[in-house]
Amino acid sequence: MDDEEDLESLGEQLYSQIYAKHKDSAGKLTGMLLELPGPVLSQMLQDEGMLTAAVDKAQRALHPAQDPSMVTCRDEDDASVSSDSLGEQLFELVDVYNTGHSQKITGMLLEQHKETILNLLSDSKLLEEQVNVALKTLKEQNMEETDVSDSSDVDDTEKLGEKLFLLVEQLDPHHANGITGMLLEMDPAALRQLLSDHTMLEVAVQKARAALGT
Incomplete structure (x- = not known):
């Protein structure tokens, strides 16, 4: 009314x-x-x-x-x-x-x-x-x-997050959750680039680790 x-x-x-x-x-x-x-x-x-x-x-x-x-x-x-x-x-x-x-x-x-x-x-x-x-x-x-642009057909960010977590876990198993959370704030296009370029991923993980103060 x-x-x-x-x-x-x-x-x-x-x-x-x-x-x-x-x-x-x-x-x-x-x-x-x-x-x-x-x-x-x-x-x-x-x-x-x-x-x-x-x-x-x-x-x-x-x-x-x-x-x-x-x-x-x-x-x-x-x-x-x-x-x-x-x-x-x-x-x-x-x-x-x-x-x-x-x-x-x-x-x-x-x-x-x-x-x-x-x-x-x-x-x-x-x-x-x-x-x-x-x-x-x-x-x-x-x-x-x-x-x-991503092979998955359901919830794009969630799928990217799962793939990213598995890779981050191999590089830093103790802080994988926090680092993945920070990386997920990036654009989906940038995240896909990280998934396909291991060197870029390592650099991104190091920066996230520094930001977290670990």
Whole structure:
């Protein structure tokens, strides 16, 4: 219940700020911004520049639906230009969601038909769904890459830890647990390098041993 009240309160504050500059479309713009996470909305209310930028992006999303000539106002020779324009508009809208993967997600969405992309520009709900799907796909791809780069297919770090412990135990059986724990703080890629290069492993074990004061 509190969350709903908070959202309602944020919506009222947003509406009053947006209405001052955009009377005709204040309702739509507020609705689009309310799709964003609560903390982002709170930040917008405190940062006028951030709010203005978000409103501008939301406004651009409304324009293609109201004025299709913006996209198809030129001859067919300019098809590539309109595609670039679509990409820019889409990127700015995707960027509002602060996923950290705006570029990749925009690229994925641009692979769809032009009509679908125009729908995304005019329908914030649909855009949010597509962004979430793309984000999920990216995360799954990342997990697959990690699995492929290591022969194990379950819990990558755990498998690396087991292999590493066995090797460290041969070099320093008395402090194997502590040393392995320290080494596991490294990147998985660096750990795999240690597993394949015995000399590097020895150096890393010596450094960890020194850090532990043993």
